[in-house]
Amino acid sequence: DIPPGGLSDDSHPLVHRFLAGHRFELTGAQRRALSAIFTDLASPRPMHRLLQGDVGSGKTVVALTAMLAVVDGGHQAALMAPTEVLAEQHVASLRADLEGLTIADPRVLGGVRPVNVQLLAGKLKAPERRRAIEAIGRGDVDIVVGTHALITDDVKFRSLGLVVIDEQHRFGVEQRSALRDKGRESSGALRDPDLLVMTATPIPRTAALVLFGDLDSTILDELPSGRRPITTAWAKSADDEAVAWAKVRSEVAAGHRAFVVCPLVEGSEKIEAASAVAERDRLASHELSGLNVGLLHGQMKDVEKEMTMERFRRGDLDVLVATTVIEVGVDIPEATVMIIEDAWRFGIAQLHQLRGRVGRSSLESFCYLFGEPSTPDGTTRLEALVASHDGFYLAEVDLELRGEGTLLGARQRGRSDLKLASLARDGELLMLARDVANQLVESSVNLADFPELVEELRLFIDEEEAAFLFKS
Known part of the structure; x- marks a missing residue:
């Protein structure tokens, strides 16, 4: 059909x-x-x-x-x-x-x-x-x-x-x-x-x-039938955090699993891994004592990662303390609760991806965002995650906060290389420009007939950037 x-x-x-x-x-x-x-x-x-x-x-x-x-x-x-x-x-x-x-x-x-x-x-x-x-x-x-x-x-x-x-x-x-x-x-x-x-x-x-x-x-733009929205909460106080840890215990008692995502550490995967090891040990003897707590981070050997994921999948581990290695593709239907520590350190797209590791079945699922943002943008990110599950809306918020990044080169960074345009501001103009470009291509016109356009392109796009565009 x-x-x-x-x-x-x-x-x-x-x-x-x-x-x-x-x-x-x-x-x-x-x-x-x-x-x-x-x-x-x-x-x-x-x-x-x-x-x-x-x-x-x-x-x-x-x-x-x-x-x-x-x-x-x-x-x-x-x-x-x-x-x-x-x-x-x-x-x-x-x-x-x-x-x-x-x-x-x-x-x-x-x-x-x-x-x-x-x-x-x-x-x-x-x-x-x-x-x-x-x-x-x-x-x-x-x-x-x-x-x-x-x-x-x-x-x-x-x-x-x-x-x-x-x-x-x-x-x-x-x-x-x-x-x-x-x-x-x-x-x-x-x-x-x-x-x-x-x-x-x-x-x-x-x-x-x-x-x-x-x-x-x-x-x-549709989710398979039976999927429920993930309940997302920002834990702003010690009492809120205690509620989140209690939810982890109650979900595990019901036969489900939990993720704890460690804080993002900029610049060094080794430091991030060491931080994850320390956090796993701390949680296993405090908030999560008595539970089987596993660990997953980017410095582990592939065979160790596979064994850990298999133990978590089988239910031998109740909770998985992890870095962002779980951000993409990890699919554990029994995982119903996630805690993200220092959530304000992550970007909106990362937070949305991480949250998507739970709620992958008909079971009710929960995501708790820990941490007090140090910037207004950090507050905006967490408020957006609590307010919406729509990835496309969150992407627009992200674009407003971070800018377009580098669009024309092989490198990727936050600062925009658009010299005049703003994607957030000039959406309608961009759509019009794309339509005109399509008409030019489909009519098989010779660009040599438009010397001013060619000159403008040469001013804005160098040979390396042009080669990148054609390759992509």
Whole structure:
């Protein structure tokens, strides 16, 4: 029941079997997104689509369905994740979702085989990595999930049809471009693969036009049925904090789990890790005494992170004290309460992402923000989080507070490099400028006919910035 322009009854049987056997109903927003994506996939022009969805809106199911459509057509799909923890979680989730799903392959006995999902990450030992790369090159692997390891020179695809980039803001343009190049190499016609860029960090509409003006945008603005809004409170006093710790104990007693996010320490991951270790020890002997309290931070080895997450998932750990390594992608449906210490030190987008690690089921969930802000902006951030669960509204507040950042270069910083415009102030003008630019391109005019425009562009955009824009 994808709308017209998407799936027909006789196309993509693998997709139909997957959707028919899936355990939950697609939302209207997911159906609209899939309709647009399937129309793109059927077009001779490579897809360039940005899929924005708030925390928990079901982007992964949309991406998996798109990947299966490409696999159904005899090609491969690659999913690039920003961290190994997230890549491994994607692999586990994809394999569970695809269990029992088979695909025709005349090269194997019986003519059918399971849909194969392969992890490609730095943690693989040399023999495992070599076998994985050989299988990818032969086309035995349908969906490859990895980190930067996907773009190393020795990785060759038989036929890469779709590239999915998860959490795009964590990748530089260079990495996205390198993965697209691999797809072009694997297609005899030197055609770019289709590209689907996903983000759970909502981007203000005006910023999206500047940063991703070449991408068609789709927004998932509905949550799957059964999800409840997360109750968010700012604990401003010792009494408020005592209420929060009591809530952690009551949720654990009910068989649920809790996160405690340690304060952000600028400049040093080692100092941040040491701070997390000390905080875990303090909590285990005071506020959380008697509970099984685990620890997760960026300085731990990957195998330690995996073991800790698995223990938390199984319920061997009641509470996980963590740094921002849990910000993206961690999915524990039983986690129902989060405490964020010194919350004012975090940005709005980070706070919203962290909060999204709870409330991932039909269970009522809670988030407590600790700390007294030292700046008016810090107060505004916490008040916004308490007032709203709408990631797109919060992104607009964030834009007002922080400015646009650097839009035209490979580096990223807070200060804007827009010389005249303000995204917050000039939204309507930006929309008009984009429409005029589209008309110029679609009418195939020669820019040499507009010498004043060319001169203006040369004044504002140097060669390095122009190269970056074309690459992105």
